[in-house]
Amino acid sequence: xxxxxxxxxxxxxxxxxxxxxxxxxxxxxxxxxxxxxxxxxxxxxxxxxxxxxxxxxxxxxxxxxxxxxxxxxxxxxxxx
Numbered sequence: 687x688x689x690x691x692x693x694x695x696x697x698x699x700x701x702x703x704x705x706x707x708x709x710x711x712x713x714x715x716x717x718x719x720x721x722x723x724x725x726x727x728x729x730x731x732x733x734x735x736x737x738x739x740x741x742x743x744x745x746x747x748x749x750x751x752x753x754x755x756x757x758x759x760x761x762x763x764x765x766x
Contacts, residue, residue: 701742704732 700723707719715726726732 698742698745701734701738704734707732708734 703719703723706722707713707715713731715728715730715732717728719732720726720728
């Protein structure tokens with residue numbers, strides 16, 4: 687799968703960057719987050735909505751499926 691086949695990965699990038707404050711700071715923006723994304727206000731909450739999470743899950747599933755298919759091509763040729 688090439689990058690051309692992937693949906694716009696803006697949400698994937700946002701969730702990746704938001705992971706640090708969500709995981710380590712209970713969702714509160716810190717200096718590390720601001721330095722990485724070049725936006726946000728110190729002490730505010732990072733917001734992630736359901737649609738972003740679902741889109742990211744779909745992208746990750748597509749990438750992993752493609753990766754699995756390339757590693758194990760016979761799995762797609764022989765039905766269970």
